[in-house]
Amino acid sequence: MSTLLRISLAAVASCALVAARSSVFPDCSGIAHASFSAAFPATFLNVTYYDTGTLNVSGIVNEVSFCEFLVSIRYGKNVSMGAGRSNSLQFALWLPELKYPSRLMALGNGGEAGVINYDDMMDDLNSGLNFAVAAGNAGHLFSDNDAGVGTSLGAPGVYQPYFHDEDQVKAWLHDAISIFTPAAKSLMESYYGYRPRHSYFRSCSTGGAQAFSLAEFHPDLFDGIIAGCPANWFTHLSLAFLWGQQQTKTDATTLPAPVLDFIQASVIKECDLIDGVADNLIENPLACPFNISSLACTAAHHAENITCLTPSQLSAAKALYQGPVRSDSLSTSIFPGYALGSEGGWSLPQVQGAMSNAITIPILQNLVYRNLSYDPSTFNWASDVDFLDSRVGPLIDAVTTNFTSFRKSGKKMIVYAGWADPMISPMWSMQHVEAITKATMGSQTTIAENDFIKLVMVPGGGHCGAQVAKYPYVPAQYGFSSAIVDWVENKTEPVEGIKSWGPTNGENRTRRLCTWPLVAKFKAGGDVDDWESYTCG
Template identity: 25%
Template sequence: MAPLLFLLQLWATVEAATTDNTKTIPCEASSFIDPVVPGARIISITTEERRNFDIPGVPKLLEPMYDLNFCDVQVYLTHPGTNDKVLVKTWLPLTPDLWNDRFQATGGGGWATGLLDLALGPALASGYAASSTDGGHPVDYFNADWTLNDDKTVNWDLLQNFGTRSLADLIYVGKSLTEQYYGQQPRYSYWNGCSQGGRQGYAVAQRYPDLIDGVLAVAPALRFPAVTMSFLWPNLVMKETGTVVSNCEFNWFASKALEECDILDGAKDGVIGDPEACTFDPRRLVGQKLECSGVEIEVTETMAEVVYRVHEGPSTPFGAKVFPSLTYGTSFSTFVNATTNPDGIRTLNDPGLDVFARTILLKKSDKFDISKLTSTEFWSLWVQTNEDYGWIMDADNSDMSAFRDAGGKLLSWHGTNDDVIPHMTTVKHRQRVERELGGAKAVDEFFRLFLAPGVKHCAFGNGAVPKDPLETLRGWVEKGEAPDTLTAETKNENNEIVTRDLCRYPRTSRYLGVGDVNRASSWTCEGSDEKEEPSMEKKTFRDEL
């Protein structure tokens, strides 16, 4: 029997060596069996072979992709007792040589559980088998009407899909289809998302720690309900003080903050390197003059106080801070829609950011007017938001020991000039995880945070943006190469390439004093690995939660 066994093994080796990895794998629905998804039932599986498929680009964000060849598998599933119908779309490279042996689960944005083609395209182009889901509702970043039933009651089933359940579903489905198509399990599986997708990445790590090897979570909306309510804070401050500060005036204060704090990292490069080191106070500018719409304006005490309170972030009438705000030097144009006419009259317009309050809390109330929102109403809505919806949408559980013990790695980065989600929300979470799990050094073994000075929400801004953080995460997961820096790049106003090595938190970047300021080699990371904890007296209300 031994010679026969040897011949069979030899034949198998030769057969494997001569397999044509460039041969198209049939893309047929009959080739797939229903994936096993806990708590769900598969409704249907359809497939379509796509060749030379093009995806249009998104200006400044996503380059167009051409000639993609893949098996498009669309699985519809439902959760018994919910009457939902959820799409999980999976794209599989048509030939083994186009597949990198890995699976990528992709996140959503805004009120969309998944981005579908916009997220699947880049993943596929990089060699991944990838999945995305619609969560059972329309894909619309700015509309949450799907959260309500026809009778205006909350659709808790779809909210659960959005908050947690569909995240696991798409991983179960995607990994199963990948294994069936290629005849082998993916060697490694990753999550990739920004904003809502970043929140989802943390949620996967916290709630489904065994499903994924590595999570790339960018600019995460960790406390999504609180983030949406914080959008209303600037309008409330202006109403309470009776003083409207226009976008032009906010931008002037931002420029003054940049003038004062840009040099703190050793170089004038149009970026505040460490916002926490910036002690800019708008109240020191009272009496100075600026120009908006051709009108000369003098900074008043109430105007400066508005800017100060807005940057301090939501604070209770008793002075307890409950949520961070945007850093000095960051534009408030996302939150504030106030103009100044040639006569110097300021008008506060609706910024259109009351989706959560109007749709979910007030059930699409036609009577809700953000310009008339009182402090009492705001804090009532704030409490209702967090009490009723935080449990299903928040992803800020500081006990991430299950993810650590499963061997997972979380790489997160956040722009310090994020004009949608304050970067300090991610910093505060990281600090709470350190307190929970043994300090910075222990947490760095599985969770590393990088701040990107000058970068806005997910991209853009004056700062250097990480070039390929997913590749860095792969090196950490697959080779044990824990990153101390992230390679980043942008172009300045003169269209010159600017490179930086973003520092692992809590270290910050500092110019060495010699060399080209546009080159990463002229900068170094300084500071200790342990961030000094604030005293008990200085800790905020949220820190104590």
Template identity: 30%
Template sequence: MARCTLACIPIMLAACGGGGGGSNLPVLFPTPAPTSTPPPAPAPAPVASAQEKCTAFAGASLAGASLKDAKLLAATADSAEYCKVTGTLHGTLNFEVHLPTAWNNKLLYSGGGGWDGSINITPISPSGSTAGYVLVASDGGRQGDALDASVFLNNSTAQADFGYLSIHSVNEVTKEIVRQRYGSDAAFSYFEGCSNGGREALIQATRFPNDFDGIVVRAPAYSFTELFQAFVANGKALAAPGGQLSDAKASLIGNTVTAQCDALDGIADGIVSNQAACTFDPAVLRCTAGDAETCLTDQQIATAKTIYSELKRADSTSVYPGWGPGGENLGWPLWVTGSAIGGTGLQFMFGSGLVKYWVTGEPAFNVLGFDPELYSPGLRLAATTLDATPDLRSFFGQGGKMILAHGTNDWAISYKGSIKYFNDVATAVGGASTRDASMEFFLQPGVQHCSGGVGPDTVDLVDAVVKWREGGAKPSAQSIVAKKLDPATKAATLARPLCRYPTFPKYKGSGDVNSADSYSCQGS
């Protein structure tokens, strides 16, 4: 008999007659019991379109903010498709967020200017490196003229928002918006700001060091209370009998500085690049035979010296380092003398706002009679809200990278103030080597406030800080070139290497004077 497997056992038992006696053969493969047909798999949920994802924000409440509007804007020659979201916090702090449909997993927050009051979301960097970023900007917690400080009178909310809180508050809301839109946080977050935006950048780095991975700081008004005291001092000098300076006098001074210092960088090209070697004394222009447009009276020399000199307190401690010479013909009519805007310079306007609405609390106060010594408690209190410190230890400790840049012909905020801040950072963090591992500083020869002037004012520092934070390449090792662009064609008319302080672009002695290749970064 053939060997039987276990499968044969039921068949054999049935053949032995142990069943009911019928003649039917056993069934080798019984028919399975009928079963129900399984239900079809559910259809996948429809994927929301970019339009639907955008409009979902309109009218929503998120992270304590009220989102007012959300619109998907089509791609243009200048930008890709993005969703524009606007919102507000506690009714007075307005913000705007641009959510690109094609996101690069990065965020860039742009700082404000003046006393804020409007939303300027377009970053300063002009080279297109911000394509794909979530872009954010806010108005500092107030709406209106950037010269008007009246909202701060006895208004602690407005003071706190403008002073230190608005950027951080909006950034927290933006994080939630980003999570809702993309399902994840930004891999890297960056900040760029100039002037008051530069102050905001340093406020973020010192008060909220974990908010941003990399920060670009341009011409920062980091010490509002000290800078604005210098503004008032300059205004007093101009208002003194005989102290006024006409446009012709400003041009006389600016042309004299250029003639004296231009060639100190190896080439007479209209740009003073070796600023450290430029020592100008306005007394060389003293009138010898009565007042004339070709000379300065003693009172006018005194005014110029006040502007250039360090401002000190009664006890001889320093308040503000003063301004360096150069570019007076372009900068003074707007910022110092005010001839370009009706006769009062922007310096004195800003200084008056601080005195009237923040320090004295008296809107009718005669600012020309302001004595900082009498109001030192109020100035110190204002500084606790407005001023940024040089202590960047926490920001550096979490891997943050910072680029500081300042134009040498800036008549709003002195580049000497940025030099002082850079040096103070070294003291605060334990030495220059610790500072330099996470921060680099660049002077921009011939550049006025944030942009403009005779020097190359166009340079993409956002791209530079991104490469440093994400790839480890220091800006000074990236061979960054600054350019001057033709306003109409946007073509570069001249270029210079961006030189790490304290070096400057020095002409090599041959080659095209408008080409960056003809210059190298050298010390004085």
């Protein structure tokens, strides 16, 4: 599911009270005005009751009736000075009419945020897991991202207000969820008469960075956390976008879509059957022996007009597989590169420069150098990396590897990454979870032995779901919410696999996702498209 989602607050708030209330549940507005804790510097923007089937979010309607509380909560250094002089974060809380909704699911943001993630709220409301759900806008407005142009990302040379407010920057990736969650729990107590017995957080990309921030800075706030395709090393991820732009910026080094499709098809042809299943999918790209140099042009290729890679294109492709490195130590990685089998997605913006233009350059111009005329082509891949780390790393990164507090308090975390993600290298998730495992449980401990974080690598998975254009047949909806609930509440680790379903082409196909380093193994005689036909081994 997309991480750059929004829906008009006005549209959400406009639905009238459409059905008679059950006497079992209190009145929405009565709870809002009578019982909300004075401890929170908050203002109610709207309180609305939705009967079953009356709210439509991106084509999905609510399967249970609920009360929505739309709240603005002040935060930051000037929080005590009143709404006119402090920053504010808007959040929505949906409290369903269920007999025993003892769980809260909080949801994060995508991209540069600024909006409430209603799509994911609807998913978890309808999950059948009895969640009350909450999500916020990360402490700034959508219209601030690109000076009111109307995108969820930035642009070179454009002043972005929230990058010039340290409290708003910290809220974006570090603090937003911890700002609204206590208030959401308090409202839940006012409505049901008790606080949630278990609290969970789920999000992807920027939301994955928010997830790691919670585990690092607020380890007691949630019992279970789901972090997808995490952007928690945001400084270096942004450099990976700049690297991709610079490596493919000339006519000679650009990699057009037909060339990328050719590379990906060549990789899959060589490595599809490694897992014993002919399904146009690579279960484990690390086991794939493909060598990109085998596609280099020769005299025979030219004579027969066969597709191949020129020396410049070959160099560019190798640079994207490698990822950015320091110019003063070419063996020192700044951020890992992309995996085999992801090539078709490289035609997405980061290779052609749009992700660098939308994220990296605005950060460098607004947040790092405070100069809208800063020329990113002058970026020094040694000294400027260090300056970036020192200047903004403490504000937007969450890369600690010592999770002792999180583990000792019994918290659980599922991290997932798509092997075909063309935005954030899946190798980053693997490297980071491995580092956390060793720092927290001992240097000889493997990822497989980690008892508080489980890593799931999704074959053919794109960024936070499907890589739609190239893997439409790959299931792109994941049962991580039920898996984290089962792990936290029933102590059942998800080692036997997690179900995935819903490929974007509409076919009825399911697959088993395994916790790394386990991979799905096909059982002879089974149905290739049924997750029950696989085991994790």
